[in-house]
Amino acid sequence: MTQLELRNLTRRFGEFTAVDGVNLSIESGEFFTLLGPSGCGKTTLLRMIAGFDSPEEGAIMLEGSDMLGVPPERRNLHTVFQSYALFPHLTVAQNIAFPLRMIGTAKTAIARRVDEALVQVSLAGFGRRFPNELSGGQRQRVALARALVNKPKMLLLDEPLAALDAKLRESMQFELMRLQREVGVTFVYVTHDQSEALALSHRIAVMKCGRVEQVGTPAEVYGAPRNRFVADFIGECNLLDAEVWEIEQGKLALKLGEVLAYAAQGQPVSRGDTGVLALRPEQIAIARSIAPSAELNRFSGTVAELLYRGEVTVYAVDLQGGGQMRALVPNSAPGHERSFKAGDVVDISWRIDAGLFLAE
Amino acid sequence: MAAPAFQETRRGANWLVAGPPLAYLLVFFAAPMLIMVLASLRNPGDFGGLAPVLLEDVAGTHLNLSVESYARLASEFLYTRLFLKSLGYAALATLLCLVIGYPLAVLIARSEKKHRNLLVLLVILPFWSNFLIRIYAWMLLLGPQSGLSQALNSVLNLADIEPVSLLYTPFAVVVALVYVHLPFMVLPLYANLEKHDSALLDAAQDLGANAWQRFWQITFPLSLPGVYAGAALVFIPALGIFAIPDLLGGTQGIMIGNVIKQQFLDTRDWPFGSALSLVLTLAAVGVAGLAAALGRKARA
Numbered sequence: 009m010t011q012l013e014l015r016n017l018t019r020r021f022g023e024f025t026a027v028d029g030v031n032l033s034i035e036s037g038e039f040f041t042l043l044g045p046s047g048c049g050k051t052t053l054l055r056m057i058a059g060f061d062s063p064e065e066g067a068i069m070l071e072g073s074d075m076l077g078v079p080p081e082r083r084n085l086h087t088v089f090q091s092y093a094l095f096p097h098l099t100v101a102q103n104i105a106f107p108l109r110m111i112g113t114a115k116t117a118i119a120r121r122v123d124e125a126l127v128q129v130s131l132a133g134f135g136r137r138f139p140n141e142l143s144g145g146q147r148q149r150v151a152l153a154r155a156l157v158n159k160p161k162m163l164l165l166d167e168p169l170a171a172l173d174a175k176l177r178e179s180m181q182f183e184l185m186r187l188q189r190e191v192g193v194t195f196v197y198v199t200h201d202q203s204e205a206l207a208l209s210h211r212i213a214v215m216k217c218g219r220v221e222q223v224g225t226p227a228e229v230y231g232a233p234r235n236r237f238v239a240d241f242i243g244e245c246n247l248l249d250a251e252v253w254e255i256e257q258g259k260l261a262l263k264l265g266e267v268l269a270y271a272a273q274g275q276p277v278s279r280g281d282t283g284v285l286a287l288r289p290e291q292i293a294i295a296r297s298i299a300p301s302a303e304l305n306r307f308s309g310t311v312a313e314l315l316y317r318g319e320v321t322v323y324a325v326d327l328q329g330g331g332q333m334r335a336l337v338p339n340s341a342p343g344h345e346r347s348f349k350a351g352d353v354v355d356i357s358w359r360i361d362a363g364l365f366l367a368e
Numbered sequence: 369m370a371a372p373a374f375q376e377t378r379r380g381a382n383w384l385v386a387g388p389p390l391a392y393l394l395v396f397f398a399a400p401m402l403i404m405v406l407a408s409l410r411n412p413g414d415f416g417g418l419a420p421v422l423l424e425d426v427a428g429t430h431l432n433l434s435v436e437s438y439a440r441l442a443s444e445f446l447y448t449r450l451f452l453k454s455l456g457y458a459a460l461a462t463l464l465c466l467v468i469g470y471p472l473a474v475l476i477a478r479s480e481k482k483h484r485n486l487l488v489l490l491v492i493l494p495f496w497s498n499f500l501i502r503i504y505a506w507m508l509l510l511g512p513q514s515g516l517s518q519a520l521n522s523v524l525n526l527a528d529i530e531p532v533s534l535l536y537t538p539f540a541v542v543v544a545l546v547y548v549h550l551p552f553m554v555l556p557l558y559a560n561l562e563k564h565d566s567a568l569l570d571a572a573q574d575l576g577a578n579a580w581q582r583f584w585q586i587t588f589p590l591s592l593p594g595v596y597a598g599a600a601l602v603f604i605p606a607l608g609i610f611a612i613p614d615l616l617g618g619t620q621g622i623m624i625g626n627v628i629k630q631q632f633l634d635t636r637d638w639p640f641g642s643a644l645s646l647v648l649t650l651a652a653v654g655v656a657g658l659a660a661a662l663g664r665k666a667r668a
Contacts, residue, residue: 058574080573093571097589106585110576154575 011036011194012057012162017066019052026052027063028218034196039188041197043205044215045241050198053215054164057196059083070161081110086155087164090171092147094139100150101126101135107158125153128187145176152187162194169204181207202242206230214238232274236366239286246292246333250285250365252277260365267329269305271363283367289336291362294323294348298355306357309333311348323348325356401649408642409433416636437643447627447644454624455651457538458606461545465553465602466595468546473557474587477564484562491554499548503615506544510534510616536618544612549605553598560594561587593663600659604652624648
């Protein structure tokens with residue numbers, strides 16, 4: 009069931025258009041992420057949903073009713089702010105009780121629900137502490153408990169993990185997914201971190217310059233990016249300038265500089281179209297020599313650089329026909345890492361159906 | 369032994385910095401306090417001032433000290449009443465300063481950054497003219513010829529009520545107390561409010577708090593240190609002031625400061641004046657201590 013629908017939403021700040029004709033529908037119970045680089049309008053979009061900002065054009069329909077002119081305190085959508093915005097003069101329990109007190113919940117009910125909320129975010133026994141006596145991760149949990157305690161229609165999260173260090177961020181990601189599953193509240197999550205978006209979301213809207221470039225499941229936006237921006241922004245991607253040379257039986261022959269490569273036909277294209285061939289580094293195999301095959305594109309090249317990352321090694325290979333490709337090789341067993349050095353002559357290959365031609 | 373030598377130097381440097389202000393306070397604050405404590409325990413001189421500490425008579429030389437001044441202060445209810453009245457005026461002025469100053473401080477703190485300094489300047493602008501001149505101005509503003517008095521009395525006349533005087537009344541005293549001390553309330557409040565994180569108000573609104581709830585649940589409790597600081601800065605000087613009641617208060621508007629001034633300059637009973645001063649100082653210290661304690665609690 010569609011819970012939130014954004015219709016042609018537009019917000020301008022003077023000459024600058026922060027949000028430009030966005031249409032989105034978010035399902036009830038979904039973990040939905042707005043992903044994009046900073047300045048892409050994702051936070052403005054979230055603030056408009058929360059009611060702190062209003063659009064110049066378009067409508068925000070929440071459960072069928074127009075939110076235009078409804079102030080934030082009457083939308084019953086709660087936000088988890090990047091800075092957490094915990095009230096410093098109130099204890100943890102009083103912070104969590106705040107939304108309940110605002111609607112006049114009975115004292116005994118407040119005490120019970122605050123205790124439940126504390127247990128839910130694994131902070132039982134922390135009720136009497138003040139926010140400045142907590143660690144970053146604990147503050148984050150309090151902010152979540154406070155936002156969830158009176159069962160909002162939706163939870164809006166504005167880069168909630170940005171202030172945490174990498175290790176803590178990962179454990180909070182698991183925590184967020186567990187919480188969302190348990191409470192069943194729709195999460196609208198804003199982040200610029202593509203790996204976070206892929207890990208957490210049911211669906212992702214990739215944004216750029218105020219527009220939505222693609223909406224889809226993590227597998228869709230990663231595996232079938234609609235354009236060059238999405239391919240480049242989500243994960244790592246080799247993007248090679250290409251021109252459609254020939255179309256034969258659902259296969260595209262692409263001219264990459266002076267050589268030909270094959271790719272599966274996705275979007276309808278015609279001869280002479282230009283664009284890029286998008287290839288994920290993990291789709292590329294690298295070896296001293298690779299036997300030719302009808303299912304593979306195969307090229308020779310020279311290892312230009314390598315990055316040892318522990319679990320994988322990333323090779324940058326200069327192709328003989330010009331251009332550079334990155335290939336990602338898992339380090340399967342000790343002793344097998346760094347099997348090539350810079351300057352080694354190697355073959356690289358990828359399955360014909362792995363590459364994706366994106367017309368421009 | 370480089371470290372102890374370094375420590376010695378540092379201690380020396382600390383004294384060098386702290387020494388002059390400390391000496392200043394000793395000479396001009398602690399010593400006069402001590403002199404006043406001693407003066408309050410002496411007897412008044414025959415022609416004003418203080419009688420000698422050592423008295424020679426037929427029985428020989430003996431100490432001429434007494435607690436007569438304190439006994440008088442305690443036994444004559446007039447003085448207790450004057451103290452209570454002064455506390456009342458000062459408290460009322462403080463409350464009015466808070467009620468008037470708070471919205472003003474909020475307004476300045478929430479105005480655009482580039483305008484704030486100008487607005488603060490406007491708040492302290494009255495300090496640029498002399499205190500007494502400003503009080504004389506109030507004599508004109510509240511006097512019988514003033515537009516305010518005449519407008520008020522013409523309205524009262526319509527309702528068939530005797531005309532009233534605004535000048536030389538407790539009303540005039542409280543008005544001037546508020547006027548003079550308002551900046552001392554606004555500045556600490558502004559300094560506090562300006563530091564508030566606006567995200568807290570967004571969060572409160574997001575969690576269902578309306579404008580009224582946002583003020584009483586978030587802004588006001590967080591501003592308490594500023595409220596206490598401002599209240600102390602208004603209350604303490606207002607408690608001891610004598611120029612305002614002297615010029616504007618008439619006979620009903622008199623405060624304890626006037627009596628103290630009289631003891632020193634007119635009646636020339638220095639021991640009693642010292643005793644009154646000391647009690648006033650203790651009351652002020654008590655209020656300041658209370659404000660500091662409350663402020664600490666609010667910050668914690």
